[in-house]
Amino acid sequence: MAPSDTYALDTTWWMVLKDLGIVAADVLRRAGLSEDLPRLPSVRLLPDEYHRFWNGMEAESGDALLPLRVCEAIRSEAFSPALFAALCSPNFITAVRRIAQYKRLIAPMRLEVSEGHDGMTLELLWTCASRPPDSLVLMELLFFVSLARMGTREAVRPVAVTTTALPSPIAPYEAFLGTSLKRGGRYQLVFDAADATRPFLTSNARMWETFEPHLRQQLAELDGAVTTSQRVRAALLEGIPSGRVSIEAIAGKLAMSKRTLQRRIESEGASYQQLLAETREALAHHYLRKTALPLAEIAFLLGFDEPNSFFRAFRAWTGGTPEEARHAR
Numbered sequence: 001m002a003p004s005d006t007y008a009l010d011t012t013w014w015m016v017l018k019d020l021g022i023v024a025a026d027v028l029r030r031a032g033l034s035e036d037l038p039r040l041p042s043v044r045l046l047p048d049e050y051h052r053f054w055n056g057m058e059a060e061s062g063d064a065l066l067p068l069r070v071c072e073a074i075r076s077e078a079f080s081p082a083l084f085a086a087l088c089s090p091n092f093i094t095a096v097r098r099i100a101q102y103k104r105l106i107a108p109m110r111l112e113v114s115e116g117h118d119g120m121t122l123e124l125l126w127t128c129a130s131r132p133p134d135s136l137v138l139m140e141l142l143f144f145v146s147l148a149r150m151g152t153r154e155a156v157r158p159v160a161v162t163t164t165a166l167p168s169p170i171a172p173y174e175a176f177l178g179t180s181l182k183r184g185g186r187y188q189l190v191f192d193a194a195d196a197t198r199p200f201l202t203s204n205a206r207m208w209e210t211f212e213p214h215l216r217q218q219l220a221e222l223d224g225a226v227t228t229s230q231r232v233r234a235a236l237l238e239g240i241p242s243g244r245v246s247i248e249a250i251a252g253k254l255a256m257s258k259r260t261l262q263r264r265i266e267s268e269g270a271s272y273q274q275l276l277a278e279t280r281e282a283l284a285h286h287y288l289r290k291t292a293l294p295l296a297e298i299a300f301l302l303g304f305d306e307p308n309s310f311f312r313a314f315r316a317w318t319g320g321t322p323e324e325a326r327h328a329r
Contacts, residue, residue: 006044008106008119009053012074012083014038020207021062031056034255036231047128048107054136065172068138083147085110088208092156093120093196108132109140115200119159119198123185132167137187138173144189145177151200228254228264229275236279240303247272282318284310288326295322 017024028035031052037043045053058066074083085102086095093115100111108128114121124140126132141161148156157178166183167173174180235250244250250272251261265272280302287298299310316324 006046007050007108009043009045009050010106013053016070016073017057019068020061022057027053027056027057027060028076028255030059034231035253036234039234040231048130050131051106051133051136054133058133060134064167064169067135067142067167067177068172070139071142071176074143074146075150083150084206085212087151087200087202088204089200090203090205091152091197091199092151094193095121095147095200096120096144107140115196117193119190119192122189123189133165137163137168138167141187141189142173142176148191148195148198151202152195152198153201156191156195158189158191158200160188162186164189177316190278223286227268228261228270229270231277232261232265232272232275233254236276237283240283241282241301243303245276245303274277277313280313284314284317285325288322290329298322 009324011013014024025035026036028037031049033045033049033053033056057076059071064071089095089098093113096111096113100113103109103111106129108126110125110127112123112125114123122144123136126137142164144151145156145158148154155178159179160182162179162182162184163180164183164187167179170181171204177237231254232250236245237254239245239249239253244253247261248258251258254261256264264277283302284298287301289294293301295310296307299307302310304313306311310319314320314325318325
């Protein structure tokens with residue numbers, strides 16, 4: 001799948017959820033997404049999944065002011081590619097233009113920036129067929145105001161803010177913006193010329209030059225490094241001690257059907273039973289070498305109904321017995 005079809009889910013979201021007191025696993029379950037996403041080094045979502053993730057956040061928070069809360073929770077010390085790139089900029093207009101260069105890689109939207117004598121206009125254009133959640137659009141609009149304030153350490157206020165649907169209640173949002181929200185046919189922010197060129201106190205040209213090549217590579221890469229087999233092994237490490245080792249249980253945890261999971265594993269030259277056996281064997285060696293647990297308890301932790309089943313499986317794996325492996329350590 002091409003980069004234009006999927007979008008990187010910024011790892012900053014997990015910190016924001018934590019700060020807001022929202023359980024990430026509950027959001028992912030509600031959105032129908034895999035529970036292991038926070039543990040993956042890179043996550044890319046389809047537009048519909050991106051919107052479902054936000055809707056899951058909103059439902060779990062139960063807060064009509066969620067867009068405002070998210071912008072308040074995003075801090076300059078949080079490592080976000082978009083935020084880091086912007087805050088290294090010499091001024092607000094440069095920050096916005098940098099975000100516009102790769103925003104389409106991390107969200108199903110495009111940012112158009114126009115600059116004139118009177119100021120700067122930002123327009124958010126959604127690039128997917130489905131309509132984005134109104135509150136998600138509002139959060140994106142608020143983000144650029146927060147960005148200006150973080151970089152300049154000044155109470156920057158937009159001249160005008162337009163969106164297609166006004167929030168309720170509206171007063172807290174207008175108090176945050178310092179201006180009124182207008183309803184229209186576009187998603188737009190307008191800043192005066194002085195604020196557009198206002199210097200960023202966070203400017204760091206040397207850091208940007210060092211970091212930019214790596215940032216571009218990260219944003220352009222698809223999530224091809226983590227295979228389905230690796231995700232299954234990680235899910236089994238959590239599920240085996242609790243006895244949740246069926247393919248149906250693991251498929252559910254990874255938010256895919258049993259048939260899809262089997263097809264993806266087989267395309268990687270493996271089988272579910274093979275992955276289960278390999279994971280059990282690795283856990284068995286860990287328990288035997290690193291703990292003094294009785295063999296019967298190890299058998300239980302590996303999901304076997306009784307010790308003899310564990311002994312037979314271990315001999316099939318290694319050609320020896322658990323006792324021999326423990327003494328050989």
